[in-house]
Amino acid sequence: RAAHRGRRTEQSLINKPNVSSQYHKEIQKRRTFGIISHPDAGKTTLTEKLLLFGGAIQMAGAVKSRKTAVHATSDWMAIERERGISVTTSVMKFNYRDYEINLLDTPGHQDFSEDTYRVLTAVDSALMVIDSAKGVEAQTTKLMEVCRMRNTPIITFINKLDRDGMEPLDILADIEEKLQIECVPLSWPIGMGKGFKGVYDLHRRQITLFTPSQDTRPEDCIVVQDLADPMLDELVGVFAANKLREDIELLQGAANPFEYEHYLKAGQTPVFFGSAINNFGVRELLDAFVELSPPPGPRATTTRMVDPSEESFSGFTFKIQANMDPAHRDRIAFFRICSGKFTRGMKVMHHRLGKEISLSNATVFMAQERSHVDEAYPGDIIGIHNHGTIKIGDTFTDKEELKFTGIPNFAPEHFRRVVLKNPLKMKQLQKGLLQMAEEGAVQVFRPIVGNDYILGAVGVLQFEVTMTRLKDEYGVDATYEPLSYTLARWVSSDNKQQLREFEKKHQFNLALDAEGHLSYLAEGSWRLAHTQELFPDIVFHKTRESV
Numbered sequence: 001r002a003a004h005r006g007r008r009t010e011q012s013l014i015n016k017p018n019v020s021s022q023y024h025k026e027i028q029k030r031r032t033f034g035i036i037s038h039p040d041a042g043k044t045t046l047t048e049k050l051l052l053f054g055g056a057i058q059m060a061g062a063v064k065s066r067k068t069a070v071h072a073t074s075d076w077m078a079i080e081r082e083r084g085i086s087v088t089t090s091v092m093k094f095n096y097r098d099y100e101i102n103l104l105d106t107p108g109h110q111d112f113s114e115d116t117y118r119v120l121t122a123v124d125s126a127l128m129v130i131d132s133a134k135g136v137e138a139q140t141t142k143l144m145e146v147c148r149m150r151n152t153p154i155i156t157f158i159n160k161l162d163r164d165g166m167e168p169l170d171i172l173a174d175i176e177e178k179l180q181i182e183c184v185p186l187s188w189p190i191g192m193g194k195g196f197k198g199v200y201d202l203h204r205r206q207i208t209l210f211t212p213s214q215d216t217r218p219e220d221c222i223v224v225q226d227l228a229d230p231m232l233d234e235l236v237g238v239f240a241a242n243k244l245r246e247d248i249e250l251l252q253g254a255a256n257p258f259e260y261e262h263y264l265k266a267g268q269t270p271v272f273f274g275s276a277i278n279n280f281g282v283r284e285l286l287d288a289f290v291e292l293s294p295p296p297g298p299r300a301t302t303t304r305m306v307d308p309s310e311e312s313f314s315g316f317t318f319k320i321q322a323n324m325d326p327a328h329r330d331r332i333a334f335f336r337i338c339s340g341k342f343t344r345g346m347k348v349m350h351h352r353l354g355k356e357i358s359l360s361n362a363t364v365f366m367a368q369e370r371s372h373v374d375e376a377y378p379g380d381i382i383g384i385h386n387h388g389t390i391k392i393g394d395t396f397t398d399k400e401e402l403k404f405t406g407i408p409n410f411a412p413e414h415f416r417r418v419v420l421k422n423p424l425k426m427k428q429l430q431k432g433l434l435q436m437a438e439e440g441a442v443q444v445f446r447p448i449v450g451n452d453y454i455l456g457a458v459g460v461l462q463f464e465v466t467m468t469r470l471k472d473e474y475g476v477d478a479t480y481e482p483l484s485y486t487l488a489r490w491v492s493s494d495n496k497q498q499l500r501e502f503e504k505k506h507q508f509n510l511a512l513d514a515e516g517h518l519s520y521l522a523e524g525s526w527r528l529a530h531t532q533e534l535f536p537d538i539v540f541h542k543t544r545e546s547v
């Protein structure tokens, strides 16, 4: 909520006199977003089309090749190592019209992980892609939950209209019910599958006709001021025309009008229909996206809101990418600029360590002229090379001591017990796990009873990556044992008496995380619900902020 109150404030701050107008223009033209979707809904295809519109054509192959190449961990690592692909596709920067767009990748297939969630803490808005045949799917629901935490505004694209799918009204009802967000269609499909004729733009009252495998041209747009016009029957056929008339009549009675403020507060999502693979409806989506989605807004810190128009430099780390090269143990920390201008070589304070560092080797992510850019602005992401000194959530500024909030750990859903093959390597194991926990690669728990290490992850690939890195970087040979836990919750309570009773009763399900916070590991949501009932004063948290 704070973020949205902030966003309104930002509007009133736009004409602050002490802000150089060029600086302010740079902020206003930035759009930093991520795509939320379930695997196979069309995120990669849509990303490629967006990049094509942005003129970053050579990137398109990279996006696809990364996805198809991710078969197994070994492949994935080899690819990371050889080509650093995940670094280049982690942030895809492109220009469209007057806008500078940062598309942050939200890995979704085998490499679905806590990073996927955390990327969403660094965006200003999101694009939701839904497969028209499947409606809302599990991963979309999870990502939506993360968007809810900061009320991130969302624009929806219903994809694959060239295939038979659910009735458009049913899709909207599905989204409203499962994601608890009001849908406002700004376009409407005419038919679907083999009978897909195009979309009707409800705002401009024009029809764009669909031709399979062919990009839409401006002349394909036909203005239809009155749906009763017999021209409509000629254009799309009597059946489709009548169906459209019926649908629109229904919509006019039932659908909510679009309210910009409501969208900014994530209460409403504008909905577009199309087919990414046919590049149909994508330009319309992108046009609406740049116009509607918000530029970088204020961000909360532990002490105050930081407005992007402030000229002092500030930002936070939301993702750390290990290089995987045993010869150089360097990592890239992905850093979102929240205020001020980045210039190469500038000195900033790394507040957690109380150290000044020089940002001379930082990478500014650009789809094309990556190495030539020496400046970046709020909303942009820079990559900072380091040797394991940077942690997720670390704040850097050029003077004031600040700590950005809203970059939490997310409750893992998969768990493994680490079994060390050589007990003499215990020290290295501890060091490696602590380091990787700080990077957000995996979460580490120590059960209250016993001496085990339990790893928790949001996606199972995290386990394989952790094991390979333990061996390569720390010389630790270990294996995993499966565990039956399926969820973790951080616990707290003001009722000390109840907390003690809870700790006693559930000692075998309790563990301390890498920062020593008490966590409850449960075998299923039913178990959690039961425990919650028994201990009503205990709060079970799905996320935990680092300190």
Ligand code: G4P
Pocket: 037, 038, 039, 040, 041, 042, 043, 044, 045, 046, 067, 159, 160, 161, 162, 163, 274, 275, 276, 277, 278
């Ligand atoms: P993802 O990143 O969300 O996982 O999805 P991706 O874009 O890879 O798309 C998943 C599959 O859906 C791909 O087919 C892709 O070609 C297809 N697809 C994407 N958009 C559309 C669309 O508008 N209409 C139809 N009919 N299909 C679409 P695939 O067979 O898995 O991969 P490929 O062999 O085509 O690359």
